[in-house]
Amino acid sequence: MCGIVGYIGERQAQSILLNCLHRLEYRGYDSCGIAVGSDVEVYKDVVRVKVLEKTSPSLTGVIGIGHTRWATHGEPSQVNAHPHCDCTGKIAVVHNGVINNFQKLRQQLTSEGHNFISETDTEVIPHLIEKYYDGDLEKAVETALREVDGSYAIIVLMAGEPKLVAARKDSPLIIGVGDRENFIASDVPAILNYTSRVIYLEDDDIGVVTTESIKVRRDGAEVNRKEHKILWSVKDAQKAGYEHFMLKEIHEQPKVIRDTISGYVSMAEPIADLALLGDAGLEDMLILACGTSYHAALIGKYIIEELIRIPVRAELASEFNYWGQTSARSRTIVITQSGETADALKAMKRLKGEGCRVVAITNVVGSTASRIADQIVYTRAGPEISVAATKSFIAQLMALYWLTLPYSKIDIRRLDSLVTGLRQLPSKVQQVLDNEAVISECAKQLSKYQDVFFISRGINFPVALEGALKLKEISYIHAEGYAAGELKHGPFALLGSDTPVVAIVAQDNTYEAMLTNIKEIKARRSPVIAVVEEGDEEVGELVDSVISVPQVDAIFSPVINTVVMQLLAYYTAKQRGCPIDFPRNLAKSVTVE
Amino acid sequence: MKQAVILAAGEGQRLRPFTVNRPKVMLSIADKPILQYVVESLAQNGIRNIVLVVGYRKEQVFDYMGSGEQFGVEITYVTQEKQVGTAHALARAKEVIEKEFLVLPGDNLIGADTIAQFVAIKPEAVLVKRVDNPVRYGVVTIDRGKVAEVVEKPEQAISNIVSTGIYSFTKQIFDFIEPELGLPDVINNMIAQGHSIKARETDGTWLDVIYPWDILNLNDAILRQIQTNLGGTIETGVSLKGQVSVGKDTVIRPNSYIAGPVVIGNGCDIGPNVCILPATSIGNNVVVSPFTQIKNSVIGDDVNIGPCCTIQDSVIDKSCIIKGHFTACSGENEVRINHEHHLVSVGAMLGEGCSLGNSVVAQPGVIVGNYSQIQPLRLISGKLPDRSLVF
Numbered sequence: 003m004c005g006i007v008g009y010i011g012e013r014q015a016q017s018i019l020l021n022c023l024h025r026l027e028y029r030g031y032d033s034c035g036i037a038v039g040s041d042v043e044v045y046k047d048v049v050r051v052k053v054l055e056k057t058s059p060s061l062t063g064v065i066g067i068g069h070t071r072w073a074t075h076g077e078p079s080q081v082n083a084h085p086h087c088d089c090t091g092k093i094a095v096v097h098n099g100v101i102n103n104f105q106k107l108r109q110q111l112t113s114e115g116h117n118f119i120s121e122t123d124t125e126v127i128p129h130l131i132e133k134y135y136d137g138d139l140e141k142a143v144e145t146a147l148r149e150v151d152g153s154y155a156i157i158v159l160m161a162g163e164p165k166l167v168a169a170r171k172d173s174p175l176i177i178g179v180g181d182r183e184n185f186i187a188s189d190v191p192a193i194l195n196y197t198s199r200v201i202y203l204e205d206d207d208i209g210v211v212t213t214e215s216i217k218v219r220r221d222g223a224e225v226n227r228k229e230h231k232i233l234w235s236v237k238d239a240q241k242a243g244y245e246h247f248m249l250k251e252i253h254e255q256p257k258v259i260r261d262t263i264s265g266y267v268s269m270a271e272p273i274a275d276l277a278l279l280g281d282a283g284l285e286d287m288l289i290l291a292c293g294t295s296y297h298a299a300l301i302g303k304y305i306i307e308e309l310i311r312i313p314v315r316a317e318l319a320s321e322f323n324y325w326g327q328t329s330a331r332s333r334t335i336v337i338t339q340s341g342e343t344a345d346a347l348k349a350m351k352r353l354k355g356e357g358c359r360v361v362a363i364t365n366v367v368g369s370t371a372s373r374i375a376d377q378i379v380y381t382r383a384g385p386e387i388s389v390a391a392t393k394s395f396i397a398q399l400m401a402l403y404w405l406t407l408p409y410s411k412i413d414i415r416r417l418d419s420l421v422t423g424l425r426q427l428p429s430k431v432q433q434v435l436d437n438e439a440v441i442s443e444c445a446k447q448l449s450k451y452q453d454v455f456f457i458s459r460g461i462n463f464p465v466a467l468e469g470a471l472k473l474k475e476i477s478y479i480h481a482e483g484y485a486a487g488e489l490k491h492g493p494f495a496l497l498g499s500d501t502p503v504v505a506i507v508a509q510d511n512t513y514e515a516m517l518t519n520i521k522e523i524k525a526r527r528s529p530v531i532a533v534v535e536e537g538d539e540e541v542g543e544l545v546d547s548v549i550s551v552p553q554v555d556a557i558f559s560p561v562i563n564t565v566v567m568q569l570l571a572y573y574t575a576k577q578r579g580c581p582i583d584f585p586r587n588l589a590k591s592v593t594v595e
Numbered sequence: 596m597k598q599a600v601i602l603a604a605g606e607g608q609r610l611r612p613f614t615v616n617r618p619k620v621m622l623s624i625a626d627k628p629i630l631q632y633v634v635e636s637l638a639q640n641g642i643r644n645i646v647l648v649v650g651y652r653k654e655q656v657f658d659y660m661g662s663g664e665q666f667g668v669e670i671t672y673v674t675q676e677k678q679v680g681t682a683h684a685l686a687r688a689k690e691v692i693e694k695e696f697l698v699l700p701g702d703n704l705i706g707a708d709t710i711a712q713f714v715a716i717k718p719e720a721v722l723v724k725r726v727d728n729p730v731r732y733g734v735v736t737i738d739r740g741k742v743a744e745v746v747e748k749p750e751q752a753i754s755n756i757v758s759t760g761i762y763s764f765t766k767q768i769f770d771f772i773e774p775e776l777g778l779p780d781v782i783n784n785m786i787a788q789g790h791s792i793k794a795r796e797t798d799g800t801w802l803d804v805i806y807p808w809d810i811l812n813l814n815d816a817i818l819r820q821i822q823t824n825l826g827g828t829i830e831t832g833v834s835l836k837g838q839v840s841v842g843k844d845t846v847i848r849p850n851s852y853i854a855g856p857v858v859i860g861n862g863c864d865i866g867p868n869v870c871i872l873p874a875t876s877i878g879n880n881v882v883v884s885p886f887t888q889i890k891n892s893v894i895g896d897d898v899n900i901g902p903c904c905t906i907q908d909s910v911i912d913k914s915c916i917i918k919g920h921f922t923a924c925s926g927e928n929e930v931r932i933n934h935e936h937h938l939v940s941v942g943a944m945l946g947e948g949c950s951l952g953n954s955v956v957a958q959p960g961v962i963v964g965n966y967s968q969i970q971p972l973r974l975i976s977g978k979l980p981d982r983s984l985v986f
Contacts, residue, residue, distance in 0.1 A: 174664050189662075190669060202643050202669075230597055230644055231693065232669075243649070243657035243672040253658045260880050260896070264844040264862020422899055422916065425880055429897045429914030429948060435654065436616045552948070 004084070004098040005029035005070045006175075007192055008157040008166045011183020011213050015039070015066035016058070022185070022192040023051045023068045028247075028387050029098075029188060030072025032366055033083035037094035039063020042161045044094060046083035064213075065166065067157045069096035072385060076121030077373065078366075085159070086125045088132035089117050092161040095131070097124040098188055099153035099173040107149060127156060135160075140210050140219070143167045147208075157186050168209040177201040177209055177216055179229055184211045190232055198232040246582045248388035248476070252568050253435055256428040258393045259561075262382045262400040263425060284312055284409060288328055290319040290349050291337040294391040294471060298398040299337050300464035301560045305402055308461075308557060309410035320345040328358060335405070337363045339386070339394040341371035350374045363401045365394050379405060388583045390475050392568050395468070396431075399561055423555045430552045434565045437550070441566060444531050444547050445573030448502060454479055455493065455503045455528075456567075457486040457519065459512035465560050466506055469567035476582050477575035486512075486519040497526035504570070506533045506563050507541055510556035520544050533566050596697055596714045596763065599642050600688045603630055603701035604650030604675040609932050610807055612946030612965045612981060613912055618651045620701035621659065622810060623895065625817040625876045626842075626858045628659060629804070630701045632817070634666050637699075639707040640714045643668045646691055647701070648684045650675040681760075682776040689769055698778070700760040702804065704813050709799030710761060719768070720793035721745075721782065722761040724801050731805065732757035733779045735794060742792040745779040759801050806932055807962065808941045810910050814893050815874045818856035826861075833866070842879065860896070878913065891925075895947065909942035909957075918953040918971070926959030931978060946981065 005026025009015045019036050027050070034054050035046020038061035045058045051070060069084035076082040085094040101107075104123035107130065112118060116129040130146035131139075139160050147154075153172035160167075168175060168186045178185030178193035178200055185193040186209070190200055201216065203209055207227070210217045218227045244250040287306055289299040299316040306314045317326055319336070323345060328334070334353050338346040341364035351374060353360050362375035365383050372378045381397035403424060410417060448454060454473060456466040467483035474481050484493060486505070497503070503523050507516045521544060523530055530545040535553050542548045549570075551562045575582050607619025614622070620630040630647075637645060645668045649656045653674060663670035673687045685698060695718050699705060713722050721742055723735050729752035736743040736754060745758055758779065771784045782792060802813050823838050827845030837855030841847065845859055848866030853859075857871050860879035865871070869883050872890035877883070881894055884902040892906050895913030900906070904917060908925035911917070923943035930937050943957035946964050952971030963969075964981035973985050 174667070189664065204641075228597055242661040242670075243653065250657070253654055257658070260862065264880060422882070425882065425899065426897055426914050426916070428880065432616075432913075433948065436652075438654075 004072055005188045005192065006068070006084075006096040006098050006155060006157055006186075007188070008067045008096075008159070008168065008186035008211070009183070010065045010164075010166050010211055011180065012064055013183065015063050016061050018196070019066050019068035020051060020055050020058075021195065022187060023054075023070050025192045025195075026070050026188060027051055028385060030070055030385055032071055032073050032078035033080070034068070034070040035083045035085055036061070036066055036068040037085040037087075037096075037159055038066035040065065040161060040164070042087070042092055042094050042159055044085055044087065044091075046085065047080050048078050048083065065159065065164065067094060067096045067159045067166065069098075073366075082120045082122050084122075084124060086120060086122065086128055088128040090132065093128045093131050093135070094159045095124065095128045096157050097127060098155045098175075099171075101126065101150055101152040101154065103149075103151040123152070126150075127154075128158075131158060131160075139163050139165070140167055140208065143169060144208055144219075144222075147171075155188060165210055165212045168203065168211065170203045170207060171205050175203045177203065177211060179216065182213055184213070184216055186211060194232065200230050200232055201227045202230065203227065245576075246388065246572070248390055248392060248568075248572055248582050251386055251388055251393045252565065252572065254384075255393050255396050255565060256432045256435070258383050258397050259400055259431060260428040262397055262404075263428075265382055266400075266404045284310060284333060286312055286332055287314045288332045288334045289314065289316045289337065290322055290334065290346065290353075291316075292319050292343050292345050294395050294468060295337040295339060295343075295346075295398060297464045297468040297471070298395055298402065299335075300467070301399060301461060302335065302337075302402040302406075304461035304464075305557060306406050309406045309412055311411050318345075319343070319349040323348050323352065328353065328356065332358055333361075334358050335361045335363060335402075336371065336375065337398055338371050339365045339381075339383075339391055339398070341366040343371075347371060347374065361405070363398055363405075365397065390472055390568075390571070390582075396561060396564065399564075403558075420555060420557065423558055427554070427558060427561055430554055430558075430562055431565050433552045434562060434569070438569060441549055441569045442573040444549060445570050446577055447529065447531070447547065448473075448479070448504075448570065449477070449574045449577035451500060451502050452480060453496070453501050454481040455489070455497075455501065456481060456483045456506070457489060457503060457523075458506035458508070458563075459486045459516055459519075460508065460510060461557065461560055462506045462508050462512075462563055465563045465567060466504075468564055469504060469506070469570065472567055472571035473574060476571055477578055477580055479574065479578075486516055489519065490522065494522075494526065497523060497528045499527045499529070502529040502531065504531045504533070505545070506566075507535075507538070508556050508559045508563075509535045509538070509553070510559075517541065517544070533563055596695060597642060598644040598646065598693050598695075599637050599697040599699060600646045600648060600685060600692060601630070601633055601637075601699050601701040602681055602684045602760075603647050603656055604653075604678050604684050605702060606651040606678065607702065607804075609805055610810075612962070613807060613810070613910070613944075615965055615981065616652060616947065617655045618649070618653070618702075619804070621652075621655045622702075622804060623876075623878065623893070624704070624810065624813045625821065626860050626878060629704055629813070630656065630660065631666065633699055633701055633703070633705050634660070634663070634668055636705050636707040636710060637697075638667045640711055642697065642714060644671075644693075645669065646671045646673060646688045646696075648673050648675050648687050650678050650684070680776050681778045682772045682781045685778065686769065686772045689766075692766070695763070695765050698760075698762040698764060703760065704800060704802040704804075704816065705759075705761065706800030709759075709797050709801055711799075713761065713763065713795055713797065716763065716793065716795060718763040718765045719785070719790065720763040720795055722759045723756050723794050723796050724759050724798070725755050725796070726757050727755070729755045729757050731803070733760075734758075737794045740793060742782060742786060742794045744786070745782050747777065747779050756796070759797070761801075806930075806937065806939075807910060807944045808930075808939050810893055811874075811891060811908060811941065814876055815891070818858065818874050818876065821856050821858060823855070827863075830866075837873065884919070892942065901953070907942045908940065909944065911943075911945045912947040912949075912965070914947055915945050915949045915951070917949075917951045918955075920954040921951055921957070922955075923957040923961075924959065928958065928960035930960040930962065943975075 101123040135142040155173035155175035291299040383397040470481035470483035826843040832849040842861035851866035878896035897914040901919035958976035967983040
């Protein structure tokens with residue numbers, strides 16, 4: 003997905019375009035750019051809109067186009083960012099969609115003398131328009147698009163032409179109607195600050211927009227597209243019915259898992275070659291990450307140790323940068339959602355410098371991490387808006403499972419049942435979501451306290467850490483994740499009726515030990531909320547509240563239990579009236595050390 | 596007409612177990628929820644401003660329909676907390692609607708052609724259709740093109756013309772809405788107070804789903820319209836006949852025989868040596884093991900079907916795990932829904948997340964509740980509640 007916008011009127015275009023681009027950032031944010039004025043001045047960069055706002059020079063003009071990108075063809079770079087121009091720099095185009103036959107068009111145009119500078123599919127459009135332009139921009143756009151096979155929503159700006167030309171096919175595009183000014187955008191919320199009157203373009207429509215007029219043509223004939231009045235507010239539009247992006251993203255997880263599985267399976271081979279990472283077989287492994295991704299790394303340690311049976315170290319990149327030792331023979335995995343986390347990048351550079359081979363797991367195509375790494379595993383979570391990571395974390399876990407399974411040393415029966423279990427995970431996660439009401443009730447309890455402990459053992463210990471982190475992050479309640487066995491070495495002093503404990507109890511070799519721990523905690527009168535597998539009858543007898551989760555192989559239990567932690571944190575924060583999507587003092591990707 | 600209100604809040608209680616975790620509008624037919632067909636029909640008629648009244652299990656609608664962008668429409672959601680009646684549901688949308696608008700049921704299969712002419716006429720109007728079993732619906736008596744009266748589910752129908760639940764209204768309707776009323780009552784109120792409401796007849800697609808086995812009828816009707824579209828990998832030696840649609844990342848392994856109309860979703864692993872016969876829909880991420888035969892059935896997402904199974908005229912909801920040699924043959928049997936008894940010809944109906952051991956045999960018409968577990972070599976029949984354990 004990408005977002006596009008256009009403005010023509012009597013006001014200065016630059017600030018209006020940037021304002022609209024802000025609202026389109028949910029469609030992608032790896033780079034952005036604008037083209038402004040009758041002389042088509044372009045400014046673009048691999049930054050968020052907020053940064054572009056500060057860095058861009060003041061461009062004068064009352065006409066312009068803008069774009070915010072989520073890379074598909076060509077990595078995010080300044081040259082690949084939109085708008086794209088023709089050879090003369092007089093025609094600028096912003097595009098959302100995918101052009102299937104761009105290779106062929108590009109070859110043909112190159113042989114005709116056109117000069118291409120980016121790796122994008124989009125760039126063929128301005129060159130095609132240049133080729134067909136004979137004084138009538140609209141006709142040139144129409145002729146150019148006849149050669150294009152694919153999906154597109156485009157806006158064209160040309161020097162000396164006091165109009166914008168827009169067209170769509172299988173990608174969304176609307177025209178906003180103002181007074182002596184008009185707007186074009188990928189979606190309605192982008193322009194709702196300026197106007198609530200909207201015209202929806204249909205597939206194959208070509209719109210010609212000037213300050214005073216809007217004309218829509220189709221197959222050469224003018225058509226009448228009715229104006230709609232928008233009655234809803236911008237706030238909720240992109241949240242698709244949900245109150246917060248975080249809850250929407252939590253609910254996207256079954257789909258993220260399903261898409262990830264079918265994407266990885268269809269490659270029919272290991273998604274990254276772990277064995278080739280060094281000069282010998284797999285002997286040990288190092289996983290580095292920060293924040294929530296570090297918890298994925300810790301779970302990765304358990305997954306790899308159990309399935310491949312080699313020792314694994316999981317470390318915080320920010321610590322490793324100053325102290326950690328490694329040998330050139332170590333295989334390393336670096337996990338970073340944004341691919342831009344400064345500490346993770348620094349660690350990667352050091353590892354590369356020491357001769358290690360690095361696999362990066364990241365959600366952003368072409369991010370800095372993906373350029374440094376030897377091999378990249380892309381998670382398929384899509385853009386994540388909420389500062390608290392949810393679906394990207396689950397996608398990281400899925401990547402770790404797939405990375406590991408081809409090298410597993412477990413017997414074929416277990417492997418078969420794991421593959422079946424993996425395919426069932428989307429539905430199992432959906433079952434947790436269907437049970438939201440119970441979790442929301444427990445959250446009401448939690449919201450009354452100032453301090454909460456999260457405990458577990460084994461592969462779910464990192465889930466306890468993640469549960470505590472989520473709660474801190476969005477509900478501002480002080481929380482600590484602890485390995486259940488460690489509680490008696492100090493934290494017991496803090497337990498009491500005003501310090502609740504959330505216990506994650508898995509059906510694995512830690513079960514009995516967890517029961518003992520829960521009894522010890524109950525003896526200190528702490529309220530206990532237990533997350534247990536369906537059908538468990540023992541834990542319910544001991545604790546105050548029970549959240550039942552569907553049965554899965556213990557190795558997949560972190561996926562299920564993490565979703566419970568996310569919902570618990572979400573509903574607690576909601577109960578306390580916190581600004582869930584944008585918690586205080588926090589940013590989505592941390593690009594400073 | 597530019598705006599439409601779709602009523603999507605209802606549960607569909609008689610469709611349990613399939614509606615325990617989803618509203619009726621989200622029942623999957625040929626790999627798409629019923630609601631999507633309604634939205635697509637509206638978009639094809641140029642109506643892109645859509646208000647969805649949601650309620651029961653509304654998150655399922657949010658998750659699938661999103662902001663509507665994927666379907667070329669703009670969706671505004673309003674919530675009906677308690678499902679007390681269709682008029683009450685419509686009243687929830689009062690704040691977000693324009694002068695004139697359409698109202699449609701989200702749980703009926705409505706073709707684009709069905710409403711093509713209706714969208715052009717001035718309100719108020721109701722779209723009617725001739726059906727075989729009018730007593731299930733609101734029977735409409737018509738006098739010179741105008742509605743004279745609507746009688747909901749009469750004991751004896753005086754005509755076979757029924758309301759499709761598709762209306763064209765102006766904001767005036769809100770003056771007649773009282774809580775706890777159905778829209779037919781509101782129509783009768785309006786007529787009683789001197790309003791004239793046009794009746795327009797359609798012979799286009801309009802199908803309702805009331806009982807679990809109706810899913811099979813709708814599936815058959817939709818599949819008749821599909822086009823061949825092969826994504827994924829079709830390995831050598833696979834025979835494809837008729838119209839077959841295969842999603843991306845799906846693998847069909849050698850010697851499988853697929854006779855369309857058949858729809859198979861994304862990321863499935865089918866075969867080798869699997870036989871899929873007409874009027875079958877298979878969801879996403881489904882595994883079908885060798886020597887299994889599936890005919891006229893609806894299989895949900897994430898289902899895993901073992902080797903040598905026979906599945907006919909059956910509905911299997913998502914994430915069921917079925918081991919080898921499962922037999923669900925079709926036959927005529929009496930099925931009880933609430934206190935009604937129905938003689939139907941059908942195979943097995945399995946709720947979501949069921950797990951079946953090897954060699955389970957299903958009696959025709961069996962309805963198995965969600966998350967049930969059946970041990971190997973068992974014969975299942977009748978109606979099993981959710982989370983049943985058959986040892």
